[in-house]
Amino acid sequence: MEQDHMISIQNLRVKFPNEKSFLFKDFSLSINPGEKVLLVGPSGSGKSTLLQILSGLIPNAVEVPVKYDSRSTNDSWGYVFQDPDVQFCMPYVDEEIAFVLENLAIPRNEMNHYIEKYLTQVGLHLDDRHTKIQELSGGMKQRLAIASVLALEPELLYLDEPTAMLDPSGTQQVWDTIKNVSEDKTVIIVEHKIEQVLDFVDRVVMIDQHGQLQADGTPDEVFTAHKQLFQQYGIWYPNVWEDYLNKNLNMQNQVTANNSRRLISFDHFIGYRNKQAKIRIDEKNIHSGEWICVTGENGAGKSTLLLSIMQLISTNEQIHYENSLFENDTTIYDQIGFVFQNPELQFVTNKVYDELAYSLKNQHLSNTEMKERIIETLRAYDLLSVKEKHPFQLSTGQKKRLSVATASITNPKLLLLDEPTFGQDAKNTFRIIEILKQLQASGTAIVMVTHDTYIKKYLSTFEWMVENGEIIEKQLDVSSSHQSVKMS
């Protein structure tokens, strides 16, 4: 039996230097040829690390002390990483695939044939193969990553959240491609967004924070028999949103503030980037207590919209900030909160506590008031235990919550967020959403860029769909979406 396994590892032990507890302790896993396995677990449970250990990237390429009793590996593998921008080393499409072929010492005169072959396999039909990778969409980049991995002719594919950074259409493209190319391959997947993967995998393996195997079986078995584990750890599972909303019926999409006031009005507003008009808004308003979801494909101009509202890029200034937005000549940055996609760029101090104090520096608060407010906020965002840490030392979920906290502690009238829930597990996502919901209830208008169809469907009052820099507004029908929650 033993030699039938594609890969297996017995009694794995991993401990990072400077960490108190083991990431994995006596963990064993075997995977059979042809299996399509989905690895799930709460964030910080070491799913990506496990993938790198199984492939051998740890410890060959990344030095982490690893111990195990026995392991059988397979050298014929390909690895697709999460971030489309940091897995290529060459500037052009053809050169990137050629890089792999060069590594395999394929003769030069055969390279063009292979490049063509792999691009066709992943459905990348470019007019010119010598196209800049930079010019491709996120979905196309990930398909190129798959193509360059296929050039290794692998028996095994490791996929580390390959669609985490993609919009819904890009996600669809990538999973369709993976399904097409991996029929005869063994595939091991780590992924948060599980809807598209479910009909593809035939085994689900769940690990917890302590690196223990919690569940292992077919998707049906695992998702039904261990549902409370998913809820306990805050991991995504099918219908997690419906369960959550049924438990929290107050989470409905509606304008909650009673006397909703106009905060911003646009009148043929244009935002520019490199002197080109990148976003246009004819006539629109933002009112207090609204929750606007900005959707659209990667590169449509969603982030540009937020930047232009914040006056961080040049505009034609046809945006009017109502008096209600500015009390006694405060600056725009005091009244509008902004949460960037990468929280690390927003941190300016060396301590979590100081980050929040920094936000309050223009609020004319007494020391005790300030201290109280910070402690209260830290508690609400579940950051009290790490208040003395450096912001860069936090986990990804904590970083995200801290960046939302720094923007919201001033009680801004308007909060702009660029994909705040992206890459977060279910627990973190719901925590962020609860925080935003509270802010909305106190009258803050929320404008968030998101790919998450559930947030759009269940929480927003309006959807602004950005398409080629134009905004199409859709009012969300509250009653119908509410019904669908109850039905499920």
Added chain:
Amino acid sequence: MQLDFSFQQTWLHKTNPAFKFLLMLILFIGMLFIHNPNFLIIFMVGAWIMYLGYTGHSFFNLLLFASPFLLIFITSSISMILFGEGQTTWFQFGLIHVTEESFYRGLHLGMRSMIFGLLGLLFALTTRPVLLFYSLMQQFKLKPKFAYSFMAAVRILPIMLEEFQSLRHALKVRGVTYQKGVKGFYQKLQQYVIPLLAQSIRRAHRIAVAMEAKKFSGDQQRTYYYKLQIGKYDLYFTLLLISWVSITFYLTNFISIIPIDHVRSTN
């Protein structure tokens, strides 16, 4: 962030990048031993002709790229002109002391910087970095480990620029203000360098892992997608440089725009 400009391919693009690099290096070093300003004037005319005529970029772009060199010309000449030593005084005011000798030396220095600039651009505008590294590997046995690391680094540059932009926005949103003077500069440095470095180190690490995942190792037997050789265009280019330098030397005997032929001699 767009770093490309459209251009026509010229025969200079078809020369071997590493070989061209070597020739340019020789030219650069040789230029340091020229002390006759008349030589530099005539050579500079040639450099301008090459630069404007054979890089394949539009005239407007070329002038735009060259504009910093005017500044370099002025700054490198002026300090020598104003504060250099010499015997034939033209003008003196406080610390400023312009002499005939220092004036010519300043001009000489300025022209040399400008020639360096023009030649550098001539090289940069007719060479793709990727091909330079491929030819360094093939003609000069550069280790693939270094060559591909450099190519990956070139790829990261535009991403870093974008990130710098985001960081600027983020700091503005957080209401970061800077003190005046040296203190402010130090503060700015701290505010920018740490996050950018943190991101870059992480990114470099990820790219390195991705490269190893694609079965790249520093010292394996490998083939090359681009085959670069030394060919007829390199012969043309070598001949062109030899005749360019020879003609300049020859003309220096007849044309004397500046009435001295050695900026170092004091009499």
